[in-house]
Amino acid sequence: EAGVTQSPTHLIKTRGQQATLRCSPISGHTSVYWYQQALGLGLQFLLWYDEGEERNRGNFPPRFSGRQFPNYSSELNVNALELEDSALYLCASSQLAGAGEQYFGPGTRLTVT
Amino acid sequence: GIQVEQSPPDLILQEGANSTLRCNFSDSVNNLQWFHQNPWGQLINLFYIPSGTKQNGRLSATTVATERYSLLYISSSQTTDSGVYFCAPGGGSNYQLIWGAGTKLIIKP
Numbered sequence: 763e764a765g766v767t768q769s770p771t772h773l774i775k776t777r778g779q780q781a782t783l784r785c786s787p788i789s790g791h792t793s794v795y796w797y798q799q800a801l802g803l804g805l806q807f808l809l810w811y812d813e814g815e816e817r818n819r820g821n822f823p824p825r826f827s828g829r830q831f832p833n834y835s836s837e838l839n840v841n842a843l844e845l846e847d848s849a850l851y852l853c854a855s856s857q858l859a860g861a862g863e864q865y866f867g868p869g870t871r872l873t874v875t
Numbered sequence: 876g877i878q879v880e881q882s883p884p885d886l887i888l889q890e891g892a893n894s895t896l897r898c899n900f901s902d903s904v905n906n907l908q909w910f911h912q913n914p915w916g917q918l919i920n921l922f923y924i925p926s927g928t929k930q931n932g933r934l935s936a937t938t939v940a941t942e943r944y945s946l947l948y949i950s951s952s953q954t955t956d957s958g959v960y961f962c963a964p965g966g967g968s969n970y971q972l973i974w975g976a977g978t979k980l981i982i983k984p
Contacts, residue, residue: 795971799916804961807971818971850916863908864972866918 763789766867768853774873775843783838783870787855793817794836795864796828799850808851811836812859843874877902881962881975888952889983896947896978898962906965907938908972909947913958921947921960952982 767786775781787794796808807820811830819826825841834855840847850871854864878901888894900907909921922929922936924945929936933953938945945964949956959979963972 797974804974804976805963805972806974810971820971852916852918862906863920863923865920866910869916871916 766853766855766865768851768867768870770870771868772871772873774875777843777845777874779843781840781843781847781872783840783851783853783872784835785837785853785855785867786835787853788857788865791855791857791865792834793856793859794830794834795854795856796836796838797852797854798822799852799869800846801849805852809838817859840872845874848872848874877904877964877966877973879962879964879973879975881960881978883978884976885979885981887981887983890952890954892952892982893948893950894952894980896949896960896962896980898945898947898964898975900943900945900962900964900973902943902966904940904943904964904966906972907945908963909936909945910961910963911956911958912961912977918961925964949980952980954982954984956980957982 793812797805810818828838830836850869852869854866856862880899911919926940933950935948959977962975965972
């Protein structure tokens, strides 16, 4: 069974640009979560999607947004990039809506210059 | 919201040693996971353990939900055990996991 996949692995953008990150959950999982991990720090919850709807978001500005597609894959968009957006972005999925064990993808490392 | 405290923040051990990592949380939880983050950033699921005790090879974990703590035991450490160990409890209607700062473990050969 394939795990959670994320693309791209690395992404380099310039301040002010937009970044799009993609995530495919484990087959049969309907919930997708996005987390941000700044260098050397713990994870911060960004967004939770289930059945195509945004269910919850963390304490991040509106320029962080996303969506979930009918096949349960998801994308995270970050507009008007700032230097402090440089981080590892991790996607996780779970079989139960908002509950149960979360499984993580390998992450996308975003660098803003 | 739930507050999470992990200890110790750093731990350096010789190969073959045993260790205990602790996670304290401030409120009742319906979910708790332990993860190992390798040097490449990949989070590896170790245990899903909102309560009780589980074992997987050299690793075991215990969560005492009524006293709001969880312990991760690593026996006969190997250099491949090096990395950061995260405890992430979750609870309430928000469901998202709340992350501790992690314990950075270094196993020396």
